[in-house]
Amino acid sequence: MTAVDLTPFGFTPTESQVYQVLLEHGPGTGYAIARAANLARANAYSALAGLVAKGAAVGESGRPKRYRPEPPQVVVARLSSRQNAALDVLASSLEALAGPDSPSLVEIDSPRAAVRLISHDIARAEQSVTLMAPADAFPLLTPVLRQAVQAGRTTSLWSVGQAEALPFGEVSLVPKGYRWPGMPLISVVDDLTAVIAARQGGTVQGHWGQAPAFVAAARLSIERLGAGS
Template sequence: MPRLDLTPFGFTPTESLVYEVLLKTGPGTGYAIARAASLARANAYSALEGLVAKGAARVADERPKRYRPEPPSTLVAKISNQQGAALEELSAGLSDVTSPSSPTLVEIVSVRSVLRLLTHDIGRAQTEVQLVAPSDAYPLLVPALRRTSTAHVVLTLCSTEPVDLAFAPVEQIPESPSWPGSPLVSVIDDRSAIIAARQAESVFGHWGTSPTFVAGARLIIERFRQAR
């Protein structure tokens, strides 16, 4: 089984190893963690302090110090929030750069990446959001959708299962046997679109800004709605 790798998210290889050891062995002192990880004590303590500083572990106020890992779900949420904030800063910085835009097509590789794209695009919407998504995606998109709804952006929301949002209606559409999974399609301001399908825990599709791609996504949503 491959080792846990947190390095893409700002952690060192040693911190990744120590976090994995904490998850497997539970809370422990620096000495115990160093032995379990087969590390020099100095390296283990340095990694533990790094994990605490980055929100992946906590240390109890006792002697000797005992370190405990944050639950994986908590760590993932923290990383998502940090990356979301970083993306917003990047977007704001890039908006000041004036250069000719060109059509883009990007492959979607994970559920998390498509939710991040949707949250970002919905948050920037100025006139209209059209979205067909699985019912369990809506709770994760509620903050972005709620902010957008208060900005007088027109929301057209659909799902193949019942969804109850307090601030906007969600149309229930029939499942399409010709679609390879649960449909995940969006159009934001005629500026960007997603055409994808979710199968179990995987998502396959693309995000793009080509006018032809965006028009295709709009037609797909219309077809889903007309099938009611």
């Protein structure tokens, strides 16, 4: 089994080790888990308490007390929610200290990174949202798009392939025959930030930026692709 490393997300190495033991061996008492992990009992109980507190394990009632792991999908969802909330708090704090816009570009190297960056930008939109994305990206972005529409932001949405109808806004279809390395994934928010990326198979490559020329290039790309050129 691949080694589990939860340390980048606030877990200790021992907690990572014990969570992996729980996944491999199933629920067990603290004593059994300590033996399976080759840990001192005190260290195992400390790690189990940490896992329970951080939402990665559950302590069942009864004597002796048994512990079971939360499913990996649940743990990932909780970590994602916490990180997104922490990023929002950090962004709000940093905005008060913001310097001039930077010409630097942030590389996007996965579908998840692209969705997170676009979602974050749309959630903070104050005026307008322009988005061109593969059809299957819209269900992932629907909550934040709905929020933008309900807040009165102007939206222009384009789908590569037929997307499911959205109850709160029209989605235009990108004409066939477009020239792009894969499927375009482009966003412009408030004419201040943009994403220019391409999806090929299960990979996404591109950049996020706020330099005026980069944002203008993103808007021009959407206009030309939307016009079928």
